[in-house]
Amino acid sequence: MSHQMMVLVLQLGVILIATKFLGTFFSRKLKQPKVLGELVAGMLVGPYVLGAIPLPGIGPLFPVIAGSSVPVSVQLYGISSLGSIFLLFNSGLETDLPTFLRFSGKATVVGFGGVIVSFLLGAGITVLLHPEVHSIMDPEALFLGTVCTATSIGITARILSENKKISTPEGVTILAAAVLDDVISIVLLSVVVGISTVEMKGGSIAWSGIGLVALKAVGFWALCMVVGILLAPKFTKGMKRVHSLGIIAEVSFGIALLLAGLSELAGLAMIIGAYITGLALSQTDVAHMISERTKAVGEYFVPVFFAVMGMMVDFGAMKSVLGFGILFAVFAFIGKLVGCGAPSLLVGFNLHGALRIGAGMLPRGEVTLIVAGLGLASGAIGPEMFGVAVMTMLLASLAAPPLLVATFKGGSGYKKSLAAKEEPDIVTIELDFPNYTAVDFVRRSLADGFRGEGYFISSLEGVNPSWQIREDEKVITMSIVDGTKFSLTAKRQDEQFVRLMLTETLAEFQQFTDSIKTMESPDMMGARLLINMFSDEDQQESRSSGAGSSPRTKKR
Amino acid sequence: MKLKNILSPTLVKVHLAGNTKQEIIKELLDLLVADGKVLDADLAFHDMMEREKTMSTGIQHGVAIPHAKTKAVKDLVACIGIKPEGVDFQSLDGEPSKIFIMTLSPYDRVGPHVQFLAEISMVIKTPHARARLINAKSVEEVLSVFGL
Numbered sequence: 001m002s003h004q005m006m007v008l009v010l011q012l013g014v015i016l017i018a019t020k021f022l023g024t025f026f027s028r029k030l031k032q033p034k035v036l037g038e039l040v041a042g043m044l045v046g047p048y049v050l051g052a053i054p055l056p057g058i059g060p061l062f063p064v065i066a067g068s069s070v071p072v073s074v075q076l077y078g079i080s081s082l083g084s085i086f087l088l089f090n091s092g093l094e095t096d097l098p099t100f101l102r103f104s105g106k107a108t109v110v111g112f113g114g115v116i117v118s119f120l121l122g123a124g125i126t127v128l129l130h131p132e133v134h135s136i137m138d139p140e141a142l143f144l145g146t147v148c149t150a151t152s153i154g155i156t157a158r159i160l161s162e163n164k165k166i167s168t169p170e171g172v173t174i175l176a177a178a179v180l181d182d183v184i185s186i187v188l189l190s191v192v193v194g195i196s197t198v199e200m201k202g203g204s205i206a207w208s209g210i211g212l213v214a215l216k217a218v219g220f221w222a223l224c225m226v227v228g229i230l231l232a233p234k235f236t237k238g239m240k241r242v243h244s245l246g247i248i249a250e251v252s253f254g255i256a257l258l259l260a261g262l263s264e265l266a267g268l269a270m271i272i273g274a275y276i277t278g279l280a281l282s283q284t285d286v287a288h289m290i291s292e293r294t295k296a297v298g299e300y301f302v303p304v305f306f307a308v309m310g311m312m313v314d315f316g317a318m319k320s321v322l323g324f325g326i327l328f329a330v331f332a333f334i335g336k337l338v339g340c341g342a343p344s345l346l347v348g349f350n351l352h353g354a355l356r357i358g359a360g361m362l363p364r365g366e367v368t369l370i371v372a373g374l375g376l377a378s379g380a381i382g383p384e385m386f387g388v389a390v391m392t393m394l395l396a397s398l399a400a401p402p403l404l405v406a407t408f409k410g411g412s413g414y415k416k417s418l419a420a421k422e423e424p425d426i427v428t429i430e431l432d433f434p435n436y437t438a439v440d441f442v443r444r445s446l447a448d449g450f451r452g453e454g455y456f457i458s459s460l461e462g463v464n465p466s467w468q469i470r471e472d473e474k475v476i477t478m479s480i481v482d483g484t485k486f487s488l489t490a491k492r493q494d495e496q497f498v499r500l501m502l503t504e505t506l507a508e509f510q511q512f513t514d515s516i517k518t519m520e521s522p523d524m525m526g527a528r529l530l531i532n533m534f535s536d537e538d539q540q541e542s543r544s545s546g547a548g549s550s551p552r553t554k555k556r
Numbered sequence: 557m558k559l560k561n562i563l564s565p566t567l568v569k570v571h572l573a574g575n576t577k578q579e580i581i582k583e584l585l586d587l588l589v590a591d592g593k594v595l596d597a598d599l600a601f602h603d604m605m606e607r608e609k610t611m612s613t614g615i616q617h618g619v620a621i622p623h624a625k626t627k628a629v630k631d632l633v634a635c636i637g638i639k640p641e642g643v644d645f646q647s648l649d650g651e652p653s654k655i656f657i658m659t660l661s662p663y664d665r666v667g668p669h670v671q672f673l674a675e676i677s678m679v680i681k682t683p684h685a686r687a688r689l690i691n692a693k694s695v696e697e698v699l700s701v702f703g704l
Binding site: 449452453454496497500501503504506507510511514 | 607610611664665666667670671673674677678
C-alpha cells in the first residue's frame with residue numbers, strides 16, 4: 001500500500017512538472033493550445049516511452065497495467081478522473097444556460113448527424129479495406145464504427161474555456177452535442193455488443209436489455225437537468241446564509257462529485273454528471289465565484305487528466321497498421337467534420353460555424369479506448385485493430401486543438417438573420433468622460449454601491465475592460481469602452497434601477513470633484529514634497545522645526 | 557420591495573402649501589418628522605439641501621424626487637406630496653414640478669432607496685398615472701395610483 005502510494009505521488013510529481021513545462025512551451029513558443037503540450041507530456045513520460053524505463057529501487061515509474069482497458073494504475077486513473085470532473089464542472093459553470101437550452105435542439109441534430117455519419121464511415125472503410133471483413137454487420141466493422149462516434153468533450157471544453165468561447169452558439173452546440181454523443185454512444189455500444197455476441201456465438205439480440213440501457217442513460221440525463229435547473233437557485237440562496245463563498249464552492253463541487261458517480265452508475269460517463277451540476281449552477285449569481293475557486297484547484301488536476309489520456313497512446317500497437325490506421329483516422333475526421341458540420345448548416349450556422357462545430361467534435365478520448373478495449377476483450381477485434389483505435393485517438397487529439405483554435409478566429413458562425421432574431425430585450429446606457437481616471441472612479445464607485453447591496457461582481461475577458469454585476473437573475477454588464485466611455489448594459493426591466501444607481505454614483509462623483517476644488521493645488525503639494533530634498537542642512541532644519549511635509553526616508 | 561411597507565396615508569399630502577424648493581422640502585420633511593421617522597429634522601434638512609446643490613432632483617413631466625443620504629434616519633423613509641399648481645424645482649425640462657417623491661436613506665445603503673424610486677418610476681411613467689396624481693383630491697386617491 002505505502003509503495004503504491006509512493007509510486008503514485010512520484011507519478012503525479014513527474015506528470016505535473018512535465019505538463020506544466022510542455023504546456024507552457026506549446027502555448028508560448030509554438031503558439032498552440034496548452035492541452036496539446038499536456039497530451040504530448042503524457043505520451044513522453046507514459047508507460048510506452050520514458051515511463052517504461054526501470055528506475056533503481058522502483059522499477060518502471062509508469063508500468064503498463066495488464067488486463068485493464070487503460071494502461072495506468074487505478075489510483076492514477078482515479079486522480080485523472082477527478083481532473084476531468086473539475087474540468088467539466090467548470091465548463092458547465094462557464095456555459096450560459098439559456099443559450100445552452102436554446103441551442104439544445106440544434107445540438108441534437110448535430111450530435112445525431114455526427115454519430116450516424118462517423119459510424120457509417122468507420123464501419124464502411126473497415127469493410128472496404130480490411131480483407132477479412134465482408135459486411136457492415138461484422139463485429140469488427142461494428143466496433144470500429146463505434147470507435148469513430150464518441151467525442152472527447154474534455155479537450156474541446158478546455159480550448160473553448162481558454163478562448164472564452166464556451167457560451168457562443170457554436171460553443172454550446174458543441175458541448176450539448178458532445179453530451180448527447182455520449183448518451184448515443186452508450187446506447188450504440190450496447191447494440192454493437194449485442195449484435196457482435198449474436199454474430200460470434202449465435203442466439204438472438206436482447207433488445208429489451210438495450211432499451212433499458214437507453215432509457216437509463218436518457219432518463220438520468222433528463223432528470224438531472226430538470227431537477228438541477230429547478231433546485232440550483234434555491235440551493236445557492238440557502239447556502240448564502242453561511243456567508244462564505246468558499247463553503248458554497250466546496251459544497252457545490254461535492255454535489256458535482258455525487259452526480260458524477262451517479263452518472264457512471266446510470267451507464268454514462270462521470271463527466272456528464274459534473275457538467276450537469278456546473279450547468280445548473282451557471283444560472284446563479286455565485287457561478288463565477290464558484291468557478292474561480294474550483295478552477296484554481298483544478299489547475300493541479302486537469303493536466304493529470306490530459307497526461308493520462310496521452311499515456312494511453314501505445315506507439316508499438318500502431319506499427320503494423322500504420323497505413324490503414326492513418327486512412328481510418330482521416331475518415332474518422334471526415335465523419336465528424338461532415339456529420340456534425342452539414343447538419344449545423346441546416347440549423348442556422350454558416351460555413352464558418354459549421355467548420356467550428358465539426359472541429360470541436362473531432363477529439364476522441366478515453367471512450368474510444370474503452371470501446372476498443374471492450375471489442376478486444378470480447379474477441380470482436382484483434383490487437384492490430386485496437387492499434388487503429390489508438391492511432392485515431394492520437395491523431396484526433398493532436399489535430400483537433402490547433403484546428404479548433406484556428407477555426408474560432410474571425411466573425412460570427414451564426415447566420416446573421418437568425419442571430420438578430422434572438423437578440424434579448426436589453427438596453428445600453430453610455431456616458432462619456434474626459435479621461436480614464438474619471439471613468440474608472442465612477443466604475444469603482446458604482447461597483448462598490450452594487451457590492452454593498454449584495455451583488456456579485458466579476459471581471460470579464462474581452463477587448464474592453466468589462467465586469468458582470470449579478471444578483472440572482474438580475475445581470476448588468478459594465479464596460480469601459482475606448483478608455484473614456486462608460487457603458488452599462490441591462491435588461492429593459494432593470495433599466496430604471498440601473499439609471500438611478502448610476503445617478504447616485506454621479507452625485508458622489510460631483511461631490512468628489514467639488515472637494516478637489518477646495519484642496520491645495522497638486523503643483524504646490526509636489527513642490528512641498530521636493531523642497532528640501534537636495535539640501536541636507538535645510539532638511540535637518542525642517543525636521544527639527546517639524547515644518548513642511550517632505551517625505552522621510554528610513555536609513556539603515 | 558413592497559411600497560406598502562414604506563408608504564402610508566400619513567406620509568402623503570395632496571395640496572402642498574410651499575411655493576419654493578426649500579419650502580416644499582421642508583413641508584415634506586415635516587410629514588416624515590410628524591410620523592416619527594426622522595431622528596434629527598435639522599440635519600435631514602441640511603443634507604437634503606446639500607444634495608440639491610450637487611444635482612437638482614427635478615426630473616421632467618412635473619416629477620421631482622428630492623432625496624439624500626443622512627444620519628438622521630435609520631432606514632429608508634419616503635413620502636409623497638402633490639402641488640397641482642407646480643413649483644420651480646430646476647427640473648431638467650424646465651417645467652414646474654407637481655409630483656414630489658421624497659426619500660431619505662442611511663449612508664450605508666443606497667439600494668433600498670434606488671429600488672423604491674425604480675418601482676415608483678415604473679408606476680408614474682405613464683401620462684395617465686401622473687394626471688391621476690396631480691388631480692387627486694384625497695390621500696386615498698394618491699395611494700390608489702400605486703395600488704395601495
